Amino acid sequence: MKIAVLAGDGIGPEVTSEAVRVLDSMDLPGLTLFTGDVGAAAYRAHGHPLPPETLTMAREADAVLFGAVGDPSCDDLPRHLRPEQAVLGLRAELGLFANLRPASMLPGLEDASALRPEIAREIDMLIIRELNGDVYFGEKGTRTLGSGEREGWDRMAYSENEVRRIAHVAFRAAQGRSGRLTSVDKANVLETSQLWRDVVVEVAAEYPDVALDHLYVDNAAMQMVRAPGQFDTIVTGNLFGDILSDQASMCVGSIGLLPSASLGERQSAHGTFGLYEPIHGSAPDIAGQGRANPLAAIFSAAMMLRHSFGREDDARRIEDAVKAALAGGTRGFDLGGSMGTRELADAVLAEM
Known part of the structure; x- marks a missing residue:
């Protein structure tokens, strides 16, 4: 070992x-x-x-x-x-x-949560975050515009295979839990997220025993503090996963x-x-x-x-x-x- x-x-x-x-x-x-x-x-x-x-x-x-x-x-x-x-x-x-x-509520720590105890005690979720793509690994830099103003830029991208492999991990994890999977994206705005959602739906056909739903990331953040007990397994991209998992940590009391x-x-x-x-x-x-x-x-x-x-x-x-x-x-x-x-x-x- x-x-x-x-x-x-x-x-x-x-x-x-x-x-x-x-x-x-x-x-x-x-x-x-x-x-x-x-x-x-x-x-x-x-x-x-x-x-x-x-x-x-x-x-x-x-x-x-x-x-x-x-x-x-x-x-x-x-x-x-x-x-x-x-x-x-x-x-x-x-x-x-x-x-x-x-992220699960540990018995006796309900009062340490930023949420009301009766809401906090329902928390028992697994966040699966894709780790090798998104803006974290995309090309990035700063440039000077014609006006002389500086501009920072970062490239957000996911390939079909990158989404497919993390989706399989998430569906298998959901099978080992309660059989519910929430995919979090921003498909109403981002083409990267639209591809993400399309591929996750394709992979879902291989897991008929898992119930799949989708949430936009802003709604997911709101729901995580409104009713976190609704979540079981969550799959999302690198950036969104980083943010949501830190939010989940305060829902259970401490990072x-x-x-x-x-x-x-x-x-x-x-x-x-x-x-x-x-x-x-x-x-x-x-x-x-x-x-x-x-x-x-x-x-x-x-x-x-x-x-x-x-x-x-x-x-x-x-x-x-x-x-x-x-x-x-x-x-x-x-x-x-x-x-x-x-x-x-x-x-x-x-x-x-």
Whole structure:
């Protein structure tokens, strides 16, 4: 079980080390961890946010446990050298096109949600975000118009095959849940979204047991706060998925609670190769203070055991321990409590 641990910047090292501590406590057979530099830390050490040695390490692993990247001191660097290019590069180079972001209301945290408790407790959704296309990977730049005014531009595009492969992932995921899939787009305005909707409808014919509906992204954002319990599985593009999954995190109480799995078609010796990370960023304003919530990173480690190593029982053991700790009153600063990063992980380990 070879895991590349890429902690990154800001609170990344703090939360990742606690997830590793949970894994180490489980005495998993053959567990081997390798560490590498990414993001601003890699730029300072190697001159690039994703140095060749880190990419090689990730390719040779069975899975990647990722922290976070981002550092305000790098904001003036050329775009290809900014920390965020590390995770974008890993997704592209490793063929990780499907991002799975579960968002469920954890018992006892209803009052932490921005929504009314009776609405929040109904949340149990899986957002599937396409990860290799859209404006994130399209051509982009700035140019000077004839008037002398500067203009920034970004190209949004999806090919038919890119939509088709993420649609299959989403329909299969919906089959394993309640058999309901919502596809989110902006087909009334964007040609990219019209192609998206057309292809999703074509793929739906292969999954007669899944009920498919469509929402424009603005309506989906509204419905997610009005009646989030209506959603089960959501599939959408890179940009919309980024925004909606962050919104979902506040519906369940904190962005510090949501994990993610980035998967592709590559298989490891044990399961599907993937990159696992909390959906939060590097939070440089609290880095080094011991205030970061490590639970999303710990949940991400559980997703890694499930998808890349086929260890469902071990994954559930971690998830149940986190839920039990929260139900027992464990609260970090992001949830109005006073427990620090280490204390939160200690509470999980105590439950385990």
